[in-house]
Amino acid sequence: MAPRSVLVTGGCGFIGSCFIRMLRERDPEVEIVNLDLLTYAGNPENLPGIADSPRYRWVRGDVRNEETVESLVGSADWVVHFAAESHVDRSTAGKAGAFVDTNVYGTFVLLDAVRRLRPECRYLQIGTDEVYGDVAFPQMPDEGAMLDPSSPYSASKAGADHIALAFARTHGLDVMVSRCTNNYGAYQYPEKMIPLFVTNALDSLPIPLYDGGGQVRDWLRVEDHCEALLLILEEGRPGEIYNVGANQEPERSNLEITEMILECTGASASLIEHRHGLRPGHDQRYAVATGKIRDLGWAPRADIQEGIASTVRWYAENRGWWETIKSGAYREFYEAHYGRPAS
Numbered sequence: 001m002a003p004r005s006v007l008v009t010g011g012c013g014f015i016g017s018c019f020i021r022m023l024r025e026r027d028p029e030v031e032i033v034n035l036d037l038l039t040y041a042g043n044p045e046n047l048p049g050i051a052d053s054p055r056y057r058w059v060r061g062d063v064r065n066e067e068t069v070e071s072l073v074g075s076a077d078w079v080v081h082f083a084a085e086s087h088v089d090r091s092t093a094g095k096a097g098a099f100v101d102t103n104v105y106g107t108f109v110l111l112d113a114v115r116r117l118r119p120e121c122r123y124l125q126i127g128t129d130e131v132y133g134d135v136a137f138p139q140m141p142d143e144g145a146m147l148d149p150s151s152p153y154s155a156s157k158a159g160a161d162h163i164a165l166a167f168a169r170t171h172g173l174d175v176m177v178s179r180c181t182n183n184y185g186a187y188q189y190p191e192k193m194i195p196l197f198v199t200n201a202l203d204s205l206p207i208p209l210y211d212g213g214g215q216v217r218d219w220l221r222v223e224d225h226c227e228a229l230l231l232i233l234e235e236g237r238p239g240e241i242y243n244v245g246a247n248q249e250p251e252r253s254n255l256e257i258t259e260m261i262l263e264c265t266g267a268s269a270s271l272i273e274h275r276h277g278l279r280p281g282h283d284q285r286y287a288v289a290t291g292k293i294r295d296l297g298w299a300p301r302a303d304i305q306e307g308i309a310s311t312v313r314w315y316a317e318n319r320g321w322w323e324t325i326k327s328g329a330y331r332e333f334y335e336a337h338y339g340r341p342a343s
């Protein structure tokens with residue numbers, strides 16, 4: 001049944017904003033409440049044209065705050081929990097406390113409010129394939145595989161998944177968990193590999209490729225991810241986990257993605273700066289079996305080469321969006337992490 005009211009957390013971030021834009025387009029009547037604290041990664045400009053909609057409300061608040069959350073869950077038919085600390089490099093750089101706090105405790109606060117005030121709603125926990133850890137080729141973990149997270153980020157996301165599933169089993173809540181591979185596309189904060197490399201290439205700045213670039217991520221276009229999430233919300237079964245991924249064939253290494261970016265931007269390969277030691281515990285490969293979400297009728301639409309090309313076009317045409325970010329607090333983390341100025 002179509003929801004009348006949806007509570008989205010983290011809707012000013014990369015994937016949450018895509019989800020809101022897609023939900024709004026599908027159903028102009030649905031009421032959307034976006035609970036987002038606006039950390040460094042949140043940006044209301046990721047929701048152009050939405051802010052003025054009478055059926056949209058942004059609450060600047062913290063998912064860890066019981067009162068705030070209690071005031072919002074009461075009328076939600078769906079609760080879709082994106083809000084998180086999401087960057088692996090920040091989690092390994094002595095900032096892991098924020099990850100445990102937001103990702104684990106924040107998830108608990110939200111679920112506990114749902115349990116007390118809105119137990120009949122559908123709750124979707126937005127998870128990551130990184131909880132399965134470093135996966136040797138050619139393995140493809142399915143939803144029953146053991147969790148073996150490597151970074152404080154992925155460990156905190158595994159903790160959140162466990163809490164969500166425990167609330168399903170213990171309290172009978174209609175909770176589901178999605179676990180998606182790396183996303184790319186418009187409005188991604190330029191600290192993640194693809195938007196960082198694209199924007200640096202557009203400005204002829206060094207491209208910091210870690211550890212030789214042989215690592216594999218199963219890059220999925222953000223719109224494909226959000227379509228899978230809508231399908232899970234519409235058709236998924238309570239208490240279930242759904243992996244989501246492109247299953248790229250052939251698998252693409254970070255170096256190959258970098259070469260695509262160089263080709264699309266026309267930048268020189270001499271910009272590649274090989275860096276070592278910036279990603280302790282660096283996972284070599286992520287991959288997931290996606291039979292379960294495909295059985296629901298989902299398949300990714302975007303081809304990786306076309307997806308990278310159109311993503312490069314978006315960043316080239318929307319310089320104002322990322323130049324504002326890159327000239328702000330972004331510089332502090334960049335300089336501390338990469339040991340050089342961001343521009």
Ligand code: NAD
Pocket residue numbers: 009010011012013014015016035036037038039040041042043061062063064081082083084085086087102106126127128129157179180181182183184189
């Ligand atoms: P993001 O960092 O772009 O956005 C996170 C958003 O959450 C921001 O708008 C931020 O302001 C908000 N937020 C952070 N802490 C908050 C708090 N305490 N209270 C309220 N809001 C808060 O992240 P993203 O890349 O859009 O990822 C969204 C979700 O998807 C995360 O849960 C992430 O773990 C998961 N995920 C991401 C990827 C990926 O490739 N980016 C892949 C799979 C899963």
Ligand code: TYD
Pocket residue numbers: 087088089130182191192193194196208209210211215216217254279283
């Ligand atoms: P990232 O975009 O941070 O996503 P995740 O760590 O969640 O997979 O990193 C993707 C891959 O890109 C990962 O193998 C690390 C690599 N990487 C670089 O080579 N250089 C960089 O500056 C960053 C941020 C990532």
